Amino acid sequence: MKEALKEAQKAFDLDEVPVGVVIVANDKIIARGHNLTERLNDVTAHAEMQTITAAANAVGGKYLIDCTIYVTLEPCLMCAGALAWSQVSKLVFGAKDVKRGYTVLGKSVLHPKTEVVQGILADESEKLLKDFFAKKRK
Numbered sequence: 001m002k003e004a005l006k007e008a009q010k011a012f013d014l015d016e017v018p019v020g021v022v023i024v025a026n027d028k029i030i031a032r033g034h035n036l037t038e039r040l041n042d043v044t045a046h047a048e049m050q051t052i053t054a055a056a057n058a059v060g061g062k063y064l065i066d067c068t069i070y071v072t073l074e075p076c077l078m079c080a081g082a083l084a085w086s087q088v089s090k091l092v093f094g095a096k097d098v099k100r101g102y103t104v105l106g107k108s109v110l111h112p113k114t115e116v117v118q119g120i121l122a123d124e125s126e127k128l129l130k131d132f133f134a135k136k137r138k
Contacts, residue, residue, distance in 0.1 A: 074101035094125030
């Protein structure tokens with residue numbers, strides 16, 4: 001998760017919403033990314049979407065079975081759907097997104113075999129987000 005936080009800081013430095021992601025397979029980071037929605041002028045360029053594509057290229061296929069994704073913020077519905085299609089084995093996220101996170105539906109849209117761990121380095125993830133939006137409001 002510390003590596004995902006480094007990616008979130010990169011997004012912050014680019015004036016992007018500071019969300020960072022790494023995907024791990026066999027105890028090795030195979031993909032990393034951060035939000036690029038402003039830079040690419042693309043609402044779908046979330047950190048997770050960027051990193052899922054990179055990880056699929058790294059494993060040579062569209063399924064991320066036996067992979068773990070670490071993300072600093074709870075994925076939105078779009079990203080959770082992409083994670084479901086990728087069949088990622090484990091999702092670990094930091095901060096909850098009470099407004100736009102996939103859990104607001106009250107049921108999971110993830111693949112049924114996906115294990116979920118939440119709250120890892122949540123305070124650090126939340127601080128980066130709060131600092132970003134405080135800076136935006138000035």
